[in-house]
Amino acid sequence: MRIGELARRTGVPVPTIKYYSREGLLPAGERTSPNQVAYDDGHVRRLKLIRAMLEVGGLSIAAARDVLAEVDSPHRTVHGALGVAQSAVTRSASERGGQEDWERAEAEVSELVRRHGWTAKPENPGWQSLVQIVVTYRDLDRGDLLVLLDKYAAAAGELASAELAALAHAPSTDGKVEGVVLGTVLGDAAMSALRRIAQEDASSKLQGARRSA
């Protein structure tokens, strides 16, 4: 198909398609004559994946490029794609506060990971984020809210098993690798969205209970 048809089928404007192509997110089409390029269903799918990462997942162009390079790599694995997708969605932690606070928080996170029987290492993109969050809660004297971390961790552990089980049904390595990318990028957004709905519900029920008390 020509670029106009590709735009029509995906809802992505032609200049945007050209931009993604220049930025290395979308493979070039096949040149069929000096001024005509043909695209196929693979381009349709790739454009949908790009839009999912950028618009729904909020990734930067550079982060999406890293993820797609892994998706396209001949050496791609589910575990490798998970690492790259995780790095892409994680904001880097800026080290603030005293070194002592930071070390204490590091030790707390290590202990939490050990308590949940996890083998993950401090190189995991979530690890430093979590240390920064603990430092922040402590800095604001809100250590009271840290009791929630064990509950989050227990839920995260259960969900991770369910996520990998869902992936196991995908028929091919490509399907699994794409699934782990989507699960990381959209799964986070889905969990956050559901947390908002559940929190509103819990809060309004509590408010109602207080009113009728």
Add this chain to the structure above:
Amino acid sequence: MRIGELARRTGVPVPTIKYYSREGLLPAGERTSPNQVAYDDGHVRRLKLIRAMLEVGGLSIAAARDVLAEVDSPHRTVHGALGVAQSAVTRSASERGGQEDWERAEAEVSELVRRHGWTAKPENPGWQSLVQIVVTYRDLDRGDLLVLLDKYAAAAGELASAELAALAHAPSTDGKVEGVVLGTVLGDAAMSALRRIAQEDASSKLQGARRSA
């Protein structure tokens, strides 16, 4: 204290403190002489809260301003602060895809909310995000991954109850309102971080099991 001392105690540079003040995030200090302004512990705490929202939570200046206006409102409530904080951390959903796809996804989300016994309404900031996510999964023919939504929802429901229970221990309305803001802004980040650690663990255990099989 003077602004230099405020900067030293919070680690926030003087020009940044002035910027937050101009942007309406930090209340003005008390002018004690024509060229001297005094700040107090309230300013220290507020600066820490601002940094938590901007640097750890990734909020924009405008979103942080909205949240702080609610924190400072004489009519503040936990339920109100939750709504404002939720809106601040939610990326707005851009409606893409056909109207039919969108309506089908709306119906799926309504059904999910009903199934979990929630009273939340489509105005909840998470609702439209979730509809967009469902549209995206369907558009990519990855309806197989939607089975995870019920698991996320069940976990989100349990966590919301635990979050509100943790808040109940805060001694004052101010403490509760601040707690709900931090819980929304940092709680999302904490959950995402723990998901990365748990996913790495689950994935590496699965990889290990395959290798030894």
